[in-house]
Amino acid sequence: MLRTTAARAARAASRSAIARSIPAPRSPALPRLPRLTRSFSATPHHFASSSTEQQQGGPRLAGQGEKGLTVALGNGAETTFSYIWLRDHCREERSFHPQTKQRLVDTFKIPADYRPSAARTTNEGLYITWPETAFESSYESFFPWSFLAEHAYNPPLLRTKDLPSPLEQKVLWSKEIAKDVPTVTYEEVMESEKGVYEWLKQIDVYGFSFVSGIPGTPEATEALIRRIAFIRETHYGGFWDFTANLEHGDLAYSDVRLEGHTDTTYFTDPCGLQLFHLLSPDHTHSGGHNLLIDGFRAASILRTQHPSFYDLLSTLPIPSHASGSGSASLPSGVHMRPLRRFPVFNHDENGELVIVRWNGDDRGVVGGEAFEGKTMDEWYEALRTWEGILRSDEAQLWTKFEVGTAVIFDNLRVLHGRSSYTGTRRLCGAYVNGDDYRSRLRGLQKQFGEDPRRKALQELLKSRYGVSFVDKEKGGAWEDY
């Protein structure tokens, strides 16, 4: 919804009210500092710059231009930041709300020709004094050298390949993992944050985890899921408790075999985690065993053995839908389609595989212009090869559901399926959004001081540029927002 002028004015007023409510930061009285012996090219926009006694060869201010300044870090690497970027990314309380971690400075009110009135450096970072202008009263921003090194862009001082990729943290598995399946107990998850952390670490590394010792009730199962985050509601409801009664127009509500698939490929944002817990005792049914397949491992096999097929399944958008009959609560029926079509393999901006979307049953009609110039036979050959890897004996982890033991898996990586069954089989469970799961895991990593990415970043900044993270109290929230 476009903001009206009044709303915008209200927002501006509320911002300045927020800013006023925050005690104006007492910019440290600038001690009279020795002028830098190094002289800079005298240009009309020259501003005073100085440095507190710093270790020889440490990071320093290396130059100032019309639109930006250049810093030199430990190993002499130089990089330039525009003044607008610096003002826009200030983390002082005037610019960045200390509790909400949201930007308070109105980026688009920063004058296009904004530049500092002074700058100084210390062993910890760069202090920029902004001038008294109509835009704002003069004040000082602080940027740790580590923050500048991490976010440098002209040129970048860090590259994606410098840090461990998320995929490196994962263990790709075959059916052999049956010898030692990742498992936690209900009790440890329910009784401590550490227990939840151990559980989510297993899901992060293996893409799935079993939970044993659960009371055989839907209530206990739901409480377990909610230790991660809230449940994702869909047209199947929130927490499901289902049998083969076709209460929803989907084969899951039947007793037929389901080959390995990921759920909700018809959602623009497929569900992240999925948990199943059997509630009906063994003697009420026969079959209905659970299948798990590591989609990332299967994809890596295809990529290695058939790169052209991997590329095809990484580019061709596949239609997906949920169109089963409606239910009593949804008489208009289900007509689910994603906003756009997605390929089987979806990658992040660094080319890392992050989402496998594959459901042969929910796949729509392929064809049309997306397939123009492609040979349909090649596409089916690629699919057949992919499905052949999924259905290979070594890829398939089959387990027999038991009351009291739930399985949870990352629906963006691990495919699941079911053998056909006879008799009465009652299953419960729910979805959790992938982003809520990853946020919960990130929070626990920080809480238990094990954020692998930041640890690797800290070591790299220290070894390559001789800079360290700065104690938050001194420089606001130096996180990777």
Ligand SMILES: C[N+](C)(C)CCCC[C@H](N)C(=O)O
């Ligand atoms: C809600 N519950 C998990 C029981 C059924 C999900 C329906 C599965 C659907 N064919 C899909 O692949 O998304």
Ligand SMILES: O=C(O)CCC(=O)C(=O)O
């Ligand atoms: O019934 C099962 O074991 C799983 C059903 C299924 O694959 C699904 O709900 O997506």
